[in-house]
Amino acid sequence: MRRPRWSLFSSTALALVGSVGTVLLIALGAVTWLVTVPMAQRSAQDLAGLIVLSAQTWVDTPPSARADFAQILAQEDGIRLEAVPQLSRLHSTRLPYVRFLHDALARRVTNCPPDTIDPATGECVYIGERAQGAGYWLELPVAGQILRFEFSRQRVGYQVPILLGIILIGGMSLTLLIALLVTRQLTRPITQLVEKLPQSLPEQPLPLTGPMETRLLIDAVNQRTGQVRQLQEQRTVLLAGISHDVRTPLTRLTLSLALAEDSLEPTLFQQMQGDIEQIHRLTDEVLQIARGAAQSRKESGIWRDWLSAWLEQTRARGIAITCETLPPADQASFYLATDSLRRILDNLTENAVRYGRAPYVLRCLRRDDAQVLCIEDHGAGLSRAEIEQLRQPFARKDAARTGVTGYGLGLSLANALAEAQGWRLRLTPGFEHPFVAPDERPSGLVACLIVPIASAPKSLNASANARY
Known part of the structure; x- marks a missing residue:
């Protein structure tokens, strides 16, 4: 018989992992678009408001006190503020939260000098990533000055890709572990049943383990096994009795044939003797088939x-x-x-x-x-x-x-x-x-x-x- 490509364990485990994984992906997508992204956008708007307020405070602060203001801003809010001679005119970042921050600032900073506007975007807010992944920077023109804000990765509120990756990997790992445990619990009794039955009839009833349906199956197999064993024993006893009963007249025929050897033709005697030997061999083979290998010792x-x-x-x-x-x-x-x-x-x-x-x-x-x-x-x-x-x-x-x-x-x-x-x-x-x-x-x-x-x-x- 051709061996199936998929076992009950693998098919059940794949079905559980596939179904639960699909549900997890759908739930993750819903949480992302309905909860995580809105929260990240609100956090970006709050940080954009703080940056605009800090820029206005910088302009209103006397030049002699700006260094103290920048120090306080760095200590309390994790934002480094300084004036730069010119715009970098870059838009290089892939983190969604930083892009949300850029969009929130672009909506707030509308009165841009003509020489600061990017022809491609029509905005004067520029954003990029610091060297060696140290964080991010923002540049925007305020009152004739170019202010540069720098903040670390830890200052970013919601790192959506990392958060989604942790949820997805953790959820799939937990799903796989639970699926394997549940599938093993369901299929182990059936696997034991399949391993024992092809070899020979079990000497003892198989233990009733697993869910209700599996227990019912094992119980049915135990009952049928008992019936088959009983039929085999009855068949062996019946054939053994027939063999014993046949051997007795065969013995008498052999003795009678030996006594009558001198009065029979040699050809007829050999034929009769061969017929008796064939009957002996037939009874031996039938009895051996009935007994099978139950008495064969290793x-x-x-x-x-x-x-x-x-x-x-x-x-x-x-x-x-x-x-x-x-x-x-x-x-x-x-x-x-x-x-x-x-x-x-x-x-x-x-x-x-x-x-x-x-x-x-x-x-x-x-x-x-x-x-x-x-x-x-x-x-x-x-x-x-x-x-x-x-x-x-x-x-x-x-x-x-x-x-x-x-x-x-x-x-x-x-x-x-x-x-x-x-x-x-x-x-x-x-x-x-x-x-x-x-x-x-x-x-x-x-x-x-x-x-x-x-x-x-x-x-x-x-x-x-x-x-x-």
């Missing part, structure tokens, strides 16, 4: 040693199988259900021998997140539709076409055992081999067992090529 060992032993056992049964890409010096350890692994590889190998043709190959590969074991043959191969059909119990390729009989439980049993251990069995035609270059692909069926890295050997060098 063991630790050296990967190379275990796989080499399995290859020897397989060859001892008369199957000429070789191994590709198994490093001879690899001593990686593992901890997994070796009984299930052995049964899966046995079934895949027997299926390859029964329906395919030699050479038979076990290919060992290592990927970033999984250990891969592929059983390959060079038979006629299968189509995708036939492969999907063979995953079902009692499904097999047409015996009239293959000349081979069977019960169709090998692949379904291997698939059931793999799913019970959290592994994945991938069946593909040889020409679509996902792990081999096109010129090395076999003609028959490729059955790859994909073991997640958590239960696979810790290291397996897939670059070496050694044939056994």
Whole structure:
């Protein structure tokens, strides 16, 4: 199944951040235009009034007392006042509050001498920024003099961009933090549910956590899990009873057949003996599917040693199988259900021998997140539709076409055992081999067992090529 691009956590967090962030931006815009900007304009008008009043006082004050007046103005109001010989004729500032101050002064200073008016603006109030960002200055003509007012950045009443930036960054950070906490609280129980269910049925009921809807979902899953476990137990008991009941007459038939061996033709005796062995094998496979891997215990060992032993056992049964890409010096350890692994590889190998043709190959590969074991043959191969059909119990390729009989439980049993251990069995035609270059692909069926890295050997060098 294709993995979704967005998880419940990410989509919920983005929805919360997006919605709350949009509301925050709208509220911030409303506060800016309805509250902050009007307050800044009123503050600029008050400061403009103080500057005009100070300019008039400067003109009315005797020259000998102007220095004292400038000192008092600097100490009490933070404004430095001095007379300059000529206008700077600049309009360089980007701070909105200083622009508000300039506009307020321009409305108050209307009787400008002709030689002081800026042709571009029609005003005689000039404004700029002091060197090295020390503050701002204003120049305006008053009674034939050019007065220059300087004040620091701290003297400016409302610094709108800085204030808006603090509100926006703080609000978005707080929104993101709250969204992540709330989303984690909502999605954590569901995430735990998703993590536990694909592996196997939980041994204990999942804890009821999260909001009401999540609790109801977990409770429903717990109830359904209990029902499924009960059905599995009943199925196992039923099939175990059938297996036991079938074995008793089979034992009698075997004994009777052994006693009657001398009176039967050799060909008929071998056929009857083969039929009894097939019935034994059928009951074993059906019971194994019913039990799944519940009784499969995990063991630790050296990967190379275990796989080499399995290859020897397989060859001892008369199957000429070789191994590709198994490093001879690899001593990686593992901890997994070796009984299930052995049964899966046995079934895949027997299926390859029964329906395919030699050479038979076990290919060992290592990927970033999984250990891969592929059983390959060079038979006629299968189509995708036939492969999907063979995953079902009692499904097999047409015996009239293959000349081979069977019960169709090998692949379904291997698939059931793999799913019970959290592994994945991938069946593909040889020409679509996902792990081999096109010129090395076999003609028959490729059955790859994909073991997640958590239960696979810790290291397996897939670059070496050694044939056994």
